[in-house]
Amino acid sequence: MKGTTWHRLAVVGSVLTIAVFGLLLGDLVWQGLPQVSLGFLWKTPSELSSLGGIGPELLNTLVMVGAASAITIPLGLAAAILRIEYGARPGFLLVFDRMRYTLLSLPTVVVGLMIYEWVIAGMRWPLSVGSGIIALAVVNWPFIVDVSVAALSGVPDSFREASLALGATKYLTLLRVVLPSALSALVSGVGMAIARLMGESAVLIFTAGINVSRHWGWSAPGETLAVHLWYLRTESVAPHADAQAAATGVVLLLLVGLVLYLTQKLAHWLKPMDT
Amino acid sequence: MTVHQKNLRTERVQHGLFLAAAALLIAVGFAFWGTLGWGTLRFFLQHGLNRTILGLRYHPIQGEFGLLPFIAGSLSVTLIAVVLAYPLALSVAVTATMVLPHRWLPAIRQTVGSLAAIPSVIFGWWGLAMVVPLVRKLGGGTGFSVAAAGIVLAVMIVPTLSLLAIHAAMRVPERWVEGSLALGATPDQTLGRVVLQSIRAPLAEAGIVAVGRALGETMAVQMVIGGQTFFPHNVFAPGATLTSEILNDIGLLPPGAFGHHVLDVMALLLLLAMYGLVLLVERIGGREIG
Numbered sequence: 001m002k003g004t005t006w007h008r009l010a011v012v013g014s015v016l017t018i019a020v021f022g023l024l025l026g027d028l029v030w031q032g033l034p035q036v037s038l039g040f041l042w043k044t045p046s047e048l049s050s051l052g053g054i055g056p057e058l059l060n061t062l063v064m065v066g067a068a069s070a071i072t073i074p075l076g077l078a079a080a081i082l083r084i085e086y087g088a089r090p091g092f093l094l095v096f097d098r099m100r101y102t103l104l105s106l107p108t109v110v111v112g113l114m115i116y117e118w119v120i121a122g123m124r125w126p127l128s129v130g131s132g133i134i135a136l137a138v139v140n141w142p143f144i145v146d147v148s149v150a151a152l153s154g155v156p157d158s159f160r161e162a163s164l165a166l167g168a169t170k171y172l173t174l175l176r177v178v179l180p181s182a183l184s185a186l187v188s189g190v191g192m193a194i195a196r197l198m199g200e201s202a203v204l205i206f207t208a209g210i211n212v213s214r215h216w217g218w219s220a221p222g223e224t225l226a227v228h229l230w231y232l233r234t235e236s237v238a239p240h241a242d243a244q245a246a247a248t249g250v251v252l253l254l255l256v257g258l259v260l261y262l263t264q265k266l267a268h269w270l271k272p273m274d275t
Numbered sequence: 276m277t278v279h280q281k282n283l284r285t286e287r288v289q290h291g292l293f294l295a296a297a298a299l300l301i302a303v304g305f306a307f308w309g310t311l312g313w314g315t316l317r318f319f320l321q322h323g324l325n326r327t328i329l330g331l332r333y334h335p336i337q338g339e340f341g342l343l344p345f346i347a348g349s350l351s352v353t354l355i356a357v358v359l360a361y362p363l364a365l366s367v368a369v370t371a372t373m374v375l376p377h378r379w380l381p382a383i384r385q386t387v388g389s390l391a392a393i394p395s396v397i398f399g400w401w402g403l404a405m406v407v408p409l410v411r412k413l414g415g416g417t418g419f420s421v422a423a424a425g426i427v428l429a430v431m432i433v434p435t436l437s438l439l440a441i442h443a444a445m446r447v448p449e450r451w452v453e454g455s456l457a458l459g460a461t462p463d464q465t466l467g468r469v470v471l472q473s474i475r476a477p478l479a480e481a482g483i484v485a486v487g488r489a490l491g492e493t494m495a496v497q498m499v500i501g502g503q504t505f506f507p508h509n510v511f512a513p514g515a516t517l518t519s520e521i522l523n524d525i526g527l528l529p530p531g532a533f534g535h536h537v538l539d540v541m542a543l544l545l546l547l548a549m550y551g552l553v554l555l556v557e558r559i560g561g562r563e564i565g
Binding site for chain 1: 289290292311362365369388392394395463467488494497518525529538556
């Protein structure tokens with residue numbers, strides 16, 4: 001067929017992209033998967049031998065991401081509800097939008113610097129699980145606002161009008177009509193936020209630290225999987241740090257994939273029949 | 276008290292809570308601006324203007340705070356990444372929306388979305404395993420370089436950029452494409468003059484989002500750029516970006532240490548850059564504001 005040169009080039013570009021990602025994921029799985037075992041998943045890391053594991057990192061990742069999400073999902077949803085359902089003076093909304101977009105695109109290392117100055121240096125907290133949770137919450141908040149705004153805007157105005165016309169108050173409309181209709185999109189958006197948070201590392205290096213303690217606790221150092229991967233690949237002197245980094249990467253990817261898969265499934269199941 | 280009055284009271288409380296959450300977000304944002312602005316002010320009061328932003332030498336212990344190497348590093352890495360990633364992302368979008376059958380589109384979007392969730396340290400790991408040796412072979416030196424960082428970043432932003440481009444291309448009505456083809460335009464002409472032409476604004480917005488991600492990425496860059504504080508005179512030279520240098524120096528210059536506030540200056544530059552990008556998107560009109 002004539003006149004399809006650019007289409008052919010696009011296909012070549014796509015094949016190239018697939019090849020690059022195939023190489024990336026293939027190399028990671030090839031080097032990392034042989035190292036992954038049940039022992040690797042629960043043992044503590046070791047600088048002296050290649051027999052260490054990532055048990056504490058796994059626990060830290062789950063607890064810190066869970067706690068940060070638990071703090072930011074209600075806060076983010078509430079701010080998004082104000083933005084879409086209730087509204088405010090235009091000036092307030094303009095400042096709100098500019099602020100949330102700026103915070104959303106802000107490099108997370110800058111958030112890390114702020115948390116370091118406020119919480120570690122200012123409030124004298126240790127590099128710990130607790131400081132890390134606060135850092136992750138600040139990173140996650142604008143993202144949750146963003147996905148919530150998108151989910152709420154997806155609800156047709158006719159739903160709200162019908163509910164208000166039947167005499168429901170704004171709050172009842174929100175509770176019984178808008179939130180149930182937006183639930184599917186909310187779940188899938190929150191899933192993306194959690195997946196992103198699991199891979200977050202720049203904000204944690206100087207707030208949660210790059211090591212783990214023998215005893216788990218709120219004020220114990222809270223290295224996560226992503227930070228551990230960075231640490232192994234840049235600073236560690238452990239034998240086979242490379243392969244261990246790859247194995248950590250495989251576990252991290254599996255975790256992210258699992259979160260995305262489960263939330264997508266749940267979102268699909270929650271999807272209203274008629275939309 | 277009737278049910279209605281009770282509902283109204285609940286609503287006032289709810290409204291107050293939602294307003295408080297939004298106000299708190301704005302307050303956190305202003306706290307960022309305030310802390311970084313105050314830190315920058317103190318930096319200039321302490322060290323003066325001359326040996327700072329416009330200098331080429333960065334040696335914080337000796338009181339030399341030239342930030343030009345990092346600004347140059349950030350800009351060149353971002354430029355390389357966006358120039359490499361944009362054609363690839365456009366290719367993916369064109370292939371997904373105009374070449375492959377439409378029933379594959381949901382699966383493609385799902386896959387691209389999942390790739391966008393790959394943590395940045397994994398791209399850094401891959402950069403060390405493959406890109407750095409490749410650059411070493413091509414350009415000599417150690418391979419830890421601005422070029423390696425640019426390539427790693429390019430791969431990292433391709434999924435996000437593709438997803439935005441696919442969303443933009445999906446907005447083009449099918450009948451415009453059919454109309455153009457029916458008038459005798461070739462597929463290429465239709466692509467260039469109808470499809471891409473009609474989604475210029477969202478494509479520009481996607482580009483700005485990509486610039487923001489590339490400029491703000493820390494980990495993947497820090498792992499492959501080499502962390503040198505000299506001015507990178509060519510792309511195969513090692514360097515540092517504003518973000519990677521902040522990460523390297525938080526430990527060296529903790530709050531209270533001599534020269535700590537140079538980190539505030541770097542962070543404020545990044546904050547200003549991101550605010551500029553937000554205003555730019557607002558001007559283009561891709562997002563609805565207000």
